[in-house]
């Protein structure tokens with residue numbers, strides 16, 4: 322089959338790698354362009370969890386009630402940089418509007434429509450990349466530090482079960498301690514999702530996927546891209562530091578940096594970032610058996626190949642502010658409260674979740690340049706939703722009927 326120009330995918334995080342693998346299967350030549358090492362962006366340092374249960378957005382009605390405490394307290398899962406606040410007000414305003422009950426419910430439903438496919442789609446790509454050895458299938462445990470926080474989260478547990486049929490088994494303290502002796506005595510309530518799985522190393526998984534893409538004839542180029550514009554005939558011109566590229570279609574999968582390509586030849590979209598952190602305890606990878614969610618503290622404890630990673634929290638401070646040591650102390654302190662025998666910490670990391678104010682990704686064609694496809698904004702769920710996003714992008718690119726109704730993910734919702 323002869324093709325005029327390749328499809329260019331911008332960004333080799335989990336989302337771009339998944340898109341590249343799927344697009345390649347359509348028979349089109351595909352070029353994946355990344356300015357760094359594949360998987361070194363936000364994909365590198367996350368909490369590693371394929372969170373099929375993740376249909377509850379941060380946009381929650383009760384957030385409005387707790388907002389003053391969250392904003393003013395320092396030892397909290399959510400923090401805001403006061404110097405960035407004025408820049409962020411339009412985003413924040415839209416974000417808060419989407420905390421209203423009917424919005425929040427609609428977000429959950431839209432996320433659930435993707436999450437229903439998440440495990441199968443992710444697994445299929447991980448297997449295709451011959452990287453099943455990076456999967457850990459111990460399941461996911463969530464524990465609450467008080468009876469009140471457990472009670473307050475009950476509606477969300479019910480919604481998860483209702484929308485996704487997740488098999489969440491509720492646990493009392495004795496049962497939690499049996500599953501995770503290292504937590505002993507500290508968490509009176511919790512639930513386990515036994516079918517859950519996580520990755521031992523998300524960056525390595527992404528690299529394996531990109532290697533597979535290259536083995537199957539795809540091209541990986543290292544370049545820092547800065548502009549997409551209409552080229553001659555129906556083609557697009559993508560310009561970078563090293564070269565310009567002609568493309569039949571372009572997929573923007575540049576995570577939190579996707580906004581760089583917007584507002585010029587493409588429509589403006591309110592993409593910002595929810596920053597998150599991790600702290601690694603290199604000697605404690607064997608201390609726990611499951612990924613453990615600490616909803617009250619706002620992060621996960623993850624047993625990994627190279628230690629125990631405590632990863633999560635949200636900081637609203639934009640893409641350019643340096644790492645905030647207070648956030649790292651918060652995570653380390655809370656992790657030590659949960660697991661008092663934790664040893665030394667080593668690496669710390671700051672990452673940038675790409676987030677639109679309605680906590681839904683943008684997956685679909687640009688309104689301005691129809692052969693540009695958006696695939697970004699996966700906030701807390703990019704690792705989980707990479708696989709299904711790749712499939713949807715390939716369906717969009719070829720005009721095949723989409724596996725999921727794409728209306729909630731259309732960029733037109735921000736007009």
Ligand SMILES: Cc1cc2nc3c(=O)[nH]c(=O)nc-3n(C[C@H](O)[C@H](O)[C@H](O)COP(=O)(O)OP(=O)(O)OC[C@H]3O[C@@H](n4cnc5c(N)ncnc54)[C@H](O)[C@@H]3O)c2cc1C
Pocket residue numbers: 331332333334335336337354355356357358359360361362363364365366367368369370371372544545546547574575576577578579581596597598599632633634672673674675697698699700701702703704705706
């Ligand atoms: C603390 C934390 C915990 C998390 N835990 C989980 C979890 O357990 N489960 C889950 O599903 N999700 C989780 N997430 C979210 C998840 O990590 C992200 O949604 C996901 O990594 C986004 O993937 P991406 O491919 O869109 O972006 P990225 O991984 O950031 O990839 C984008 C790539 O584009 C490249 N790029 C950007 N601009 C350009 C340019 N101009 N030219 C060329 N290349 C460019 C970047 O270098 C980067 O490699 C977590 C996030 C954080 C911060």
